[in-house]
Amino acid sequence: MPPWIAVLVVVALVSVTTLVGWALRRRESRPRRAVATGSEWLDAGARGAQATLVQFSTELCTRCPQVRRMLHTIAGEADGVxxxxxxxxxxADLATRLHILQTPTVFVLDATGAVRSRFAGVPRKDAVAAELDRVIGDPAHV
Structure with a gap:
């Protein structure tokens, strides 16, 4: 194989990999609206009066502690969260049932315990706060 073809193949592979990585990273911190499903898997005593932030993690997750601290800050700033x-x-049964493919994953639940949105990966603080405001401020759930 001529060297210029090998260089073109390498450049094409790097370009495709970069684009896929960019698309996945961009999608990671966006909330996905969830169909209002129940949260019977969550202890009723763990729910907040207005909303609940649920973080799904694993023992080996390296990014989970930073997300936990961020969510703790957000929950502390809002009443009833x-x-x-x-x-x-x-x-592991929950991972299958709730279609959780990576950790951390964060669910935003409303006052009734219905899942309103979810974040896969490390969410931005402002995005979580905006989703929380949307859920709390929703006239159907105030």
Missing amino acids: ALAEVDLTHR
Whole structure:
């Protein structure tokens, strides 16, 4: 194979990999609106009066502690918002049932416990706060 073809193949592979990485990273911190499903898997005592932030993590997740601290800060700044953490290491059934493919994953639940949105990966603080405001400010759930 001539060297110029090998160089073109390498450049094409690097370009495709960069584009896929960019698309995945961009999608990571965006909330996905969820169909309002129940949260019977979450203890009713762990829910907040207005909303609940649920972080799904594993024992080996390296990014989970920073997300936990961020969510704790957000929950502390809002009245009636609780933070719950579910360790998928011990609840693998939930990962399958809730279609959780990576950790951390964050769910935003409304006052009734219905899942309103979800974040896969490390969410931005402002995005989580905006989703929380949307859920709390929703006239159907105030």
